[in-house]
Amino acid sequence: MPSKEEYKYYYDKIDSDDFFEKYKPQMNHFHKGNPNQDEFYETFGEEVQYVKEQPDNLIWTVIEEDGVTCFIQGYHFVNRFQYLIATVPYKRGDKETYYDAVDNWCIECDGGQEENENCKECGGEGYYV
Numbered sequence: 001m002p003s004k005e006e007y008k009y010y011y012d013k014i015d016s017d018d019f020f021e022k023y024k025p026q027m028n029h030f031h032k033g034n035p036n037q038d039e040f041y042e043t044f045g046e047e048v049q050y051v052k053e054q055p056d057n058l059i060w061t062v063i064e065e066d067g068v069t070c071f072i073q074g075y076h077f078v079n080r081f082q083y084l085i086a087t088v089p090y091k092r093g094d095k096e097t098y099y100d101a102v103d104n105w106c107i108e109c110d111g112g113q114e115e116n117e118n119c120k121e122c123g124g125e126g127y128y129v
């Protein structure tokens with residue numbers, strides 16, 4: 001979970017729209033016909049097998065760490081959450097990290113799990129705004 005300062009810091013960095021526009025990731029064909037079909041590949045089974053067969057300059061790893069979700073160039077294992085396969089290869093010197101999301105549950109009162117009316121961090125919302 002990020003602190004309020006971290007939340008604001010990462011929220012301002014969110015730029016995954018630019019990523020989708022530039023690298024045009026392919027749809028996950030394993031989920032064809034599924035109404036929830038999207039571009040994300042799982043980190044297990046036939047999906048990750050397929051990801052590993054792709055050229056490294058088309059693979060992006062979706063990393064989730066401490067409530068921050070980002071996409072980084074290439075195939076990685078640590079903190080991996082999902083994978084994306086671009087249709088446009090990245091090149092040397094291209095931006096290496098795109099931020100997609102940051103959790104906004106309040107770290108002080110644990111998202112309203114406890115009495116939080118007087119929480120100074122979130123003002124009793126349970127999450128940062």
Ligand SMILES: [Zn+2]
Nearest residue numbers: 106109119122
């Ligand atoms: Zn709070």
